[in-house]
Amino acid sequence: MFSFIGRSIIQKTVTLFFVSVISFLIIHLAPGEPSQVDPMNPKFTPEMVERFRQEFHLNEPLYTQYLLFYQDLFTGKIVSWKDNQPVLAKIWERFLNSLPLFIVGTLLTWTLSFPVGIRSAIFRGGIYDRSATFFAYLLISIPGFFFAYVLIIFVVTVFHVPVIGMETFGMGAASWPHLFMDRVWHLLLPSVLGATGGIAVLSRYVRSQMLEVEGQDYVRTARAKGLAPDQVHYKHALRNALLPFVTMFGLILPGLIGGSVIIESIFSWPGMGRMAYEAILARDYPIILTVNFLSAVLVLIGTFVSDLLYLMVDPRIRL
Amino acid sequence: MTNGPLILEAPLAPKQTRLEELWRLFKQNRLAIIGLFIFVLFFITAILGAVLTSGRDPLFDPALIRLQEKLLPPLSRPHVDALPPQEVPTFGRYLFGTDDLGRDVFSRMLQGAWVSLTVGFVAVGISVMVGIFMGGIAGYFGEHHLRWNHILGVTLLLAATVMGAMGNVWTSLGLLMAGGLCLSLFRLVKPYRKLRFTTAWLFKNAVSVDTLIMRMVDIMLCFPSFFLILTVVALLPASMYNIMIVIGLTSWMGTTRFVRAEFLSLREQDFVTAARALGIGNFRIIFRHMMPNAIAPVLVSSTIGIATAILTEAGLSFLGFGVPPPHATWGNILSGGKGFIFDAPWLTFIPGIAILIVVLCFNLFGEGLRDAMNPKLRER
Numbered sequence: 001m002f003s004f005i006g007r008s009i010i011q012k013t014v015t016l017f018f019v020s021v022i023s024f025l026i027i028h029l030a031p032g033e034p035s036q037v038d039p040m041n042p043k044f045t046p047e048m049v050e051r052f053r054q055e056f057h058l059n060e061p062l063y064t065q066y067l068l069f070y071q072d073l074f075t076g077k078i079v080s081w082k083d084n085q086p087v088l089a090k091i092w093e094r095f096l097n098s099l100p101l102f103i104v105g106t107l108l109t110w111t112l113s114f115p116v117g118i119r120s121a122i123f124r125g126g127i128y129d130r131s132a133t134f135f136a137y138l139l140i141s142i143p144g145f146f147f148a149y150v151l152i153i154f155v156v157t158v159f160h161v162p163v164i165g166m167e168t169f170g171m172g173a174a175s176w177p178h179l180f181m182d183r184v185w186h187l188l189l190p191s192v193l194g195a196t197g198g199i200a201v202l203s204r205y206v207r208s209q210m211l212e213v214e215g216q217d218y219v220r221t222a223r224a225k226g227l228a229p230d231q232v233h234y235k236h237a238l239r240n241a242l243l244p245f246v247t248m249f250g251l252i253l254p255g256l257i258g259g260s261v262i263i264e265s266i267f268s269w270p271g272m273g274r275m276a277y278e279a280i281l282a283r284d285y286p287i288i289l290t291v292n293f294l295s296a297v298l299v300l301i302g303t304f305v306s307d308l309l310y311l312m313v314d315p316r317i318r319l
Numbered sequence: 320m321t322n323g324p325l326i327l328e329a330p331l332a333p334k335q336t337r338l339e340e341l342w343r344l345f346k347q348n349r350l351a352i353i354g355l356f357i358f359v360l361f362f363i364t365a366i367l368g369a370v371l372t373s374g375r376d377p378l379f380d381p382a383l384i385r386l387q388e389k390l391l392p393p394l395s396r397p398h399v400d401a402l403p404p405q406e407v408p409t410f411g412r413y414l415f416g417t418d419d420l421g422r423d424v425f426s427r428m429l430q431g432a433w434v435s436l437t438v439g440f441v442a443v444g445i446s447v448m449v450g451i452f453m454g455g456i457a458g459y460f461g462e463h464h465l466r467w468n469h470i471l472g473v474t475l476l477l478a479a480t481v482m483g484a485m486g487n488v489w490t491s492l493g494l495l496m497a498g499g500l501c502l503s504l505f506r507l508v509k510p511y512r513k514l515r516f517t518t519a520w521l522f523k524n525a526v527s528v529d530t531l532i533m534r535m536v537d538i539m540l541c542f543p544s545f546f547l548i549l550t551v552v553a554l555l556p557a558s559m560y561n562i563m564i565v566i567g568l569t570s571w572m573g574t575t576r577f578v579r580a581e582f583l584s585l586r587e588q589d590f591v592t593a594a595r596a597l598g599i600g601n602f603r604i605i606f607r608h609m610m611p612n613a614i615a616p617v618l619v620s621s622t623i624g625i626a627t628a629i630l631t632e633a634g635l636s637f638l639g640f641g642v643p644p645p646h647a648t649w650g651n652i653l654s655g656g657k658g659f660i661f662d663a664p665w666l667t668f669i670p671g672i673a674i675l676i677v678v679l680c681f682n683l684f685g686e687g688l689r690d691a692m693n694p695k696l697r698e699r
Contacts, residue, residue, distance in 0.1 A: 011534075014534075015534065015537050015538055015541060016541075018534075018538050019538055019541045019542070022538065023542070025481070026547075026550070026551060027550065027554070029481065029484055030551070030554035030555060031554070031555065031556065062481075134350065137350075137679055137682050137683060137686070138675075138679060140682060141626065141630075141675055141678040141679035141682050142675050142678075143630055143633050143634065143637075143671060143674045143675065143678070144634070145633075145634065145637045145653065145654075146653060146667065146670075146671030146672075146674065146675065149657065149660055149667050149671070150667075150668075150671070152660070153660060153661070153664065254543070257543075261545065261546070261549060261638070262634055262637065262638065265638070276546060277549070277638070280549060280550050280553045280554075281553065283554075288550060291546070292542065292543070292546070292547075292550075295541075295542075295543045295546070296541040296542065299540065299541045299543075300541065
């Protein structure tokens with residue numbers, strides 16, 4: 001157990017190191033330079049460019065830049081090249097904006113896909129199962145940005161509520177139920193959109209797990225000895241079918257920092273994804289690299305947590 | 320014992336090739352058949368579209384701007400007297416309407432179909448090739464070890480490439496020679512290896528090939544894929560080929576894992592041992608004997624991969640990256656129509672539904688293929 005923890009921590013640190021090197025190289029070896037983002041701007045004289053390069057160590061060799069960058073990152077001193085604000089504070093602010101989307105989306109995914117998946121496994125081959133399967137494929141295949149516009153047209157024409165942004169501008173004097181409902185409407189569409197893919201994939205997965213367990217001998221025994229179908233399905237089969245999903249709690253962790261770029265730009269939601277997108281457009285390397293690094297850290301922690309959870313939940317696994 | 324010859328003469332079961340059996344199972348899945356049908360239709364449309372919309376005087380001109388005809392709904396007739404005769408659309412109608420510059424959406428959709436098709440196939444082609452190569456090596460040569468001098472040499476060669484890319488020619492050449500020396504050192508030093516204790520560590524086994532490749536997969540899986548693609552595409556000059564290559568190079572990990580897993584089990588089987596005993600070369604064993612047995616899951620995952628690649632490309636064009644503007648893609652038609660969703664909803668719905676149908680058909684086809692290849696469903 002402890003040797004497993006130690007080994008995987010070492011392994012993940014090495015992986016993280018390579019991720020940091022590769023992402024640094026990808027960004028710095030791409031053609032073009034951050035100091036040339038806006039060559040037409042008359043304020044950007046050659047002296048300014050030189051000062052800019054001096055200030056952000058762009059004159060140094062690459063390995064020095066790499067060391068300086070990660071030194072700044074770990075001491076928390078790193079600043080955005082665009083507005084000289086500390087990167088970590090900026091990310092934290094945007095993270096707090098993305099968090100409600102993530103929480104509502106995850107709750108929707110996990111509460112909807114289990115009943116759907118279990119039901120279609122129990123009545124497999126029936127009309128419910130087939131239509132659920134088809135809808136799952138439909139949801140996987142629909143492009144998010146198109147679905148977003150369909151939902152916007154629907155909600156705006158039917159309910160006459162504004163949905164773009166985090167809240168309606170200029171609602172200052174309204175009563176709090178109005179403010180609350182306004183927030184809910186603005187939150188609803190982007191989180192539903194964030195959850196669609198997850199619902200489709202997860203409900204398919206629940207169905208296949210459930211089918212596999214239902215085909216096993218002990219379930220047939222339970223049925224043969226005359227237990228009520230509900231008891232067989234929910235007490236005997238479901239408990240074992242749930243096993244793999246415990247590990248998925250670790251795997252949703254990276255979603256914390258993902259924040260869909262497309263959905264957040266459609267809804268003008270000032271979250272992580274949008275910040276990353278703006279940083280890419282402005283060639284703001286510190287933000288791009290920090291977001292990348294943090295998300296790699298979360299992926300690694302996520303797989304680690306899911307391994308650990310598997311170890312705890314399934315007594316058959318011994319490492 | 321008396322009925323021994325009878326058994327021999329008894330009629331054998333009708334011989335079915337693998338493909339026939341696959342087709343028989345596949346046929347039972349109605350959704351998958353629909354998927355296959357739309358797939359063929361899309362293929363033909365895309366090729367016809369590429370032919371009909373290119374050239375000097377195309378039948379459907381996707382770039383022709385008619386400002387007096389802007390935002391006409393689908394199936395509307397052009398104002399014939401306001402247009403020069405050569406600018407009247409081919410069927411005398413705007414089948415899918417016109418956009419905000421008066422360009423014919425039908426022609427633009429035809430042109431965009433080709434982009435979606437090529438991006439899907441080329442990107443997945445790249446990722447499958449890389450995946451099979453890496454997975455094959457990891458599965459077949461996995462036990463072999465790399466020595467430190469290999470690692471050092473490759474690192475030096477990579478550094479040389481980096482320096483070359485930065486325009487530092489002399490450092491690059493020096494590193495190149497050092498790297499080459501490191502890799503060939505083994506041959507040169509071998510006879511004296513016992514004598515040189517200082518360099519002995521260079522020839523120690525460092526890491527197995529399998530570990531190395533699987534760690535590379537882990538590293539690639541750490542990157543948030545859409546964000547990485549977006550970053551690279553935004554930094555590189557805009558072109559269709561860059562998108563294909565970038566999508567391909569960021570999605571090979573799944574294939575590698577499948578192929579490696581299949582190879583690990585195939586490697587131990589008798590026919591591979593027999594082939595090796597006959598003195599057949601490694602690469603012939605890999606590609607002629609093992610690959611046909613390992614290709615099934617790759618085929619399924621690549622069908623679904625095409626769907627994902629089409630979606631990714633559409634998302635990138637929607638955000639304004641990728642294929643440069645005058646060329647139409649389904650993503651940028653939709654993105655151009657987003658300012659008019661209430662006045663001209665067809666600019667959103669036509670490309671959106673087209674993407675949805677094509678991606679859906681690839682997904683259904685892939686899942687049907689997976690079911691048909693599933694040995695549990697075969698009757699034997």
